[in-house]
Amino acid sequence: MKNIVAPFAALVTALSVSVSALAPLERNLAYRSPSLSLSNGDGLGHDIEHIGAQIRKRAYDDYVTSKVEGKARRNNAKGKTEADFLVEKYDGDYGSDGRDAYKGKVSFPYGVAAGDPYPDSAILWTHPVPEDANTTLPVCLRYQTSRSESDWSKANLVDDSYAWTTSEVDYSFKVETSGLQPKTQYYYRFFSCHDNSVVSPVGSFKSIPDYNDDEVDSLKLAVFSCSNLPFGYFNAYRAAAARKNADYFVHVGDYIYEARGDGQKVAGENTYGDGRALNRVPEPDHEIDKDLQALHGSVAFFGIWDDHEVADNSYNHGTADGNNTDTGAVRGVRFTERKLAAVKAYYEWMPIRQVDTTDSLRIWRSFRYGKLADLFLLDTRNFDRDLTDVYWNTDAVAAISNDTDRSLMGGKQEQWLYSGLVNSESRGATWKIVAQQIIVNWQNYGTPSFMYNYDAWQGYRANRRRFFDTIVNNNVDNTVILAGDSHANWVYDTVPEDRLNTTAYDPTTGEGSIAVEFAGTAVSSPSSYGANLTQEKYLKRAQDLVTVNRNLQWAEGGTRGYFEIEFSKDECNAQFYGYINNTNPNAPEQLIAQFNVKKGANQLTRPINYGITPSSGALQSQAVDYSKQKWNGTAFVAQN
Numbered sequence: 001m002k003n004i005v006a007p008f009a010a011l012v013t014a015l016s017v018s019v020s021a022l023a024p025l026e027r028n029l030a031y032r033s034p035s036l037s038l039s040n041g042d043g044l045g046h047d048i049e050h051i052g053a054q055i056r057k058r059a060y061d062d063y064v065t066s067k068v069e070g071k072a073r074r075n076n077a078k079g080k081t082e083a084d085f086l087v088e089k090y091d092g093d094y095g096s097d098g099r100d101a102y103k104g105k106v107s108f109p110y111g112v113a114a115g116d117p118y119p120d121s122a123i124l125w126t127h128p129v130p131e132d133a134n135t136t137l138p139v140c141l142r143y144q145t146s147r148s149e150s151d152w153s154k155a156n157l158v159d160d161s162y163a164w165t166t167s168e169v170d171y172s173f174k175v176e177t178s179g180l181q182p183k184t185q186y187y188y189r190f191f192s193c194h195d196n197s198v199v200s201p202v203g204s205f206k207s208i209p210d211y212n213d214d215e216v217d218s219l220k221l222a223v224f225s226c227s228n229l230p231f232g233y234f235n236a237y238r239a240a241a242a243r244k245n246a247d248y249f250v251h252v253g254d255y256i257y258e259a260r261g262d263g264q265k266v267a268g269e270n271t272y273g274d275g276r277a278l279n280r281v282p283e284p285d286h287e288i289d290k291d292l293q294a295l296h297g298s299v300a301f302f303g304i305w306d307d308h309e310v311a312d313n314s315y316n317h318g319t320a321d322g323n324n325t326d327t328g329a330v331r332g333v334r335f336t337e338r339k340l341a342a343v344k345a346y347y348e349w350m351p352i353r354q355v356d357t358t359d360s361l362r363i364w365r366s367f368r369y370g371k372l373a374d375l376f377l378l379d380t381r382n383f384d385r386d387l388t389d390v391y392w393n394t395d396a397v398a399a400i401s402n403d404t405d406r407s408l409m410g411g412k413q414e415q416w417l418y419s420g421l422v423n424s425e426s427r428g429a430t431w432k433i434v435a436q437q438i439i440v441n442w443q444n445y446g447t448p449s450f451m452y453n454y455d456a457w458q459g460y461r462a463n464r465r466r467f468f469d470t471i472v473n474n475n476v477d478n479t480v481i482l483a484g485d486s487h488a489n490w491v492y493d494t495v496p497e498d499r500l501n502t503t504a505y506d507p508t509t510g511e512g513s514i515a516v517e518f519a520g521t522a523v524s525s526p527s528s529y530g531a532n533l534t535q536e537k538y539l540k541r542a543q544d545l546v547t548v549n550r551n552l553q554w555a556e557g558g559t560r561g562y563f564e565i566e567f568s569k570d571e572c573n574a575q576f577y578g579y580i581n582n583t584n585p586n587a588p589e590q591l592i593a594q595f596n597v598k599k600g601a602n603q604l605t606r607p608i609n610y611g612i613t614p615s616s617g618a619l620q621s622q623a624v625d626y627s628k629q630k631w632n633g634t635a636f637v638a639q640n
């Protein structure tokens with residue numbers, strides 16, 4: 001890791017001012033993303049020393065050429081060296097007193113967000129826009145964290161500090177607020193250090209409990225995936241924010257899509273949907289959706305990326321859009337360059353921590369929520385996934401899908417997850433929440449003939465076996481898997497592959513299940529069953545799916561939406577919410593199904609959905625009569 005303080009320390013000693021001179025830049029984590037380590041050759045880590053020099057140079061140039069302050073000032077600057085100038089302008093806690101920082105107004109059109117809370121700190125994010133779009137000066141922002149939503153007096157403030165942002169990080173502003181108490185509700189806001197006439201919206205979040213706190217009764221998450229702007233409204237975000245039920249929200253990926261959304265076909269570019277009719281065409285500089293802003297402002301966020309933050313069906317060295325070769329480059333951009341640019345943008349715009357500052361690709365991380373739960377956030381997508389199905393190679397990937405040397409996560413992450421699960425059990429945490437992108441369980445989606453999604457865990461069966469073996473061999477109880485990616489709802493008893501063809505797993509009682517999986521539908525991306533089908537067709541398809549996937553206890557593909565899940569000391573409860581028509585910004589929300597899991601059971605509680613016919617989709621228990629089915633050696637088939 002490069003020592004970023006030393007060069008400034010030298011300057012600082014010469015000028016005999018405090019070392020905190022560097023702090024306004026360093027405190028903005030956007031400068032430290034995606035990696036602090038500049039020597040690894042990825043070229044993406046920001047060189048703070050260099051940026052500091054650029055900022056001073058710009059300020060000096062601005063000073064010398066200033067038309068605003070006239071000739072006198074220019075004359076005054078004449079004959080002064082840059083070093084003289086620095087003494088005059090950048091002595092002291094530079095930027096804090098406003099000298100040669102931007103003094104105009106800023107606005108906050110992108111809202112505010114908090115993320116990755118710890119018991120004593122959290123990440124706060126905003127993105128100020130200076131009114132003078134051409135300013136070259138650093139923007140200094142104050143950030144304050146208060147115990148009160150309305151009273152920002154000193155007595156309530158637990159943090160009151162400032163940092164800089166500049167064009168080098170596209171004015172992203174990302175800081176760690178600290179000095180927090182565990183399990184506490186906080187409020188935060190931002191304003192310009194030099195013009196507090198515009199204050200950002202006030203955001204709120206909760207710090208998490210101390211890891212050894214055994215008095216934690218509940219953890220409520222709202223879980224989202226696949227938010228494709230041109231395809232429809234983000235009703236799910238608005239509803240979750242308005243319900244004010246969740247403590248946190250989790251996005252398991254495809255938070256943003258890379259493709260055009262204006263219906264235009266341009267050579268070499270993907271297009272997903274046509275947002276023109278709904279006025280939802282994504283653009284650079286477009287404000288992020290208001291419903292998303294409302295949710296971000298109300299609770300802290302735990303986010304992980306899937307493929308579309310980079311490109312369709314991405315893996316470690318490529319994507320369905322192109323190969324990592326000059327000939328496979330998309331519009332001259334090789335996959336590796338594209339991926340690194342996407343990673344940089346993600347770190348600058350998302351309120352996530354960088355848990356390993358030497359690894360720009362590592363977003364997999366975990367949180368200990370008292371003794372109630374451990375939350376594992378995986379990266380099955382971009383960190384170190386071996387070759388995936390990129391459409392033209394499906395047969396080849398199917399043929400190697402059982403190879404033991406294939407990994408979805410990379411060895412380093414696999415080891416971390418498995419030891420994390422075992423440690424979680426031994427430290428006495430009740431729930432092991434494994435939030436990740438893609439469907440883990442056996443997923444035959446081709447009826448009547450077999451068809452598997454080799455871009456999901458099905459393409460990495462040995463990795464799945466190692467995950468399941470960890471659970472089984474170490475008696476890891478109460479694992480709850482969260483997934484997205486598929487644009488449909490799938491709720492499973494989790495069953496190792498080799499138990500599916502035998503009586504080892506009983507779909508009626510759930511016996512043989514080792515965990516549960518809740519895979520949610522998309523916020524707005526179209527159904528993987530097919531877009532715009534009739535409700536009858538969606539139901540028929542769901543019925544077919546539960547018939548050929550014995551541990552799939554509920555299938556649903558007719559609604560867009562999200563789910564909420566509450567973990568308490570004795571049980572876990574999940575509610576799935578859906579919208580039939582997401583092209584309506586006020587679409588009514590339906591509670592479509594609910595599930596319960598008892599502590600220690602490692603399976604869904606029977607009767608599934610409390611024995612009620614769900615308002616959309618099909619239950620295994622209602623669609624399949626096993627007395628009329630027989631096992632033919634490969635699948636259950638109707639007895640004639």
Ligand SMILES: *[C@@H]1O[C@H](CO)[C@@H](O)[C@H](O)[C@H]1NC(C)=O
Nearest residue numbers: 104130131132133134135136
């Ligand atoms: C910024 O600079 C551009 C190009 O020089 C100019 O057209 C524009 O008017 C400037 N904007 C402001 C707000 O000064």
Ligand SMILES: *[C@@H]1O[C@H](CO)[C@@H](O)[C@H](O)[C@H]1NC(C)=O
Nearest residue numbers: 320321322323327328329392
């Ligand atoms: C990537 O390479 C494969 C194998 O050579 C080829 O079939 C495929 O068309 C290439 N894809 C792109 C987008 O270049």
Ligand SMILES: *[C@@H]1O[C@H](CO)[C@@H](O)[C@H](O)[C@H]1NC(C)=O
Nearest residue numbers: 401402403404461462465498
């Ligand atoms: C998959 O691999 C496992 C472990 O090597 C082996 O036991 C199993 O028979 C293989 N299954 C198939 C269908 O090849």
Ligand SMILES: *[C@@H]1O[C@H](CO)[C@@H](O)[C@H](O)[C@H]1NC(C)=O
Nearest residue numbers: 498500501502503631633634
């Ligand atoms: C289950 O599948 C395995 C592997 O294909 C096979 O060896 C075993 O005989 C099957 N069991 C039953 C009961 O069909």
Ligand SMILES: *[C@@H]1O[C@H](CO)[C@@H](O)[C@H](O)[C@H]1NC(C)=O
Nearest residue numbers: 273274277526530531532583
């Ligand atoms: C679904 O139907 C709507 C309204 O008719 C249409 O605008 C949209 O393009 C359709 N979506 C897809 C993916 O076909």
Ligand SMILES: *[C@@H]1O[C@H](CO)[C@@H](O)[C@H](O)[C@H]1NC(C)=O
Nearest residue numbers: 580581582583584585586587
């Ligand atoms: C969905 O809602 C939009 C906007 O209210 C409406 O124009 C459209 O007809 C609706 N589509 C269906 C299938 O109900």
Ligand SMILES: *[C@@H]1O[C@H](CO)[C@@H](O)[C@H](O)[C@H]1NC(C)=O
Nearest residue numbers: 448449450632633634635637
């Ligand atoms: C069992 O049934 C499935 C689904 O109908 C079929 O694809 C498969 O070929 C059958 N297997 C045998 C051995 O008949």
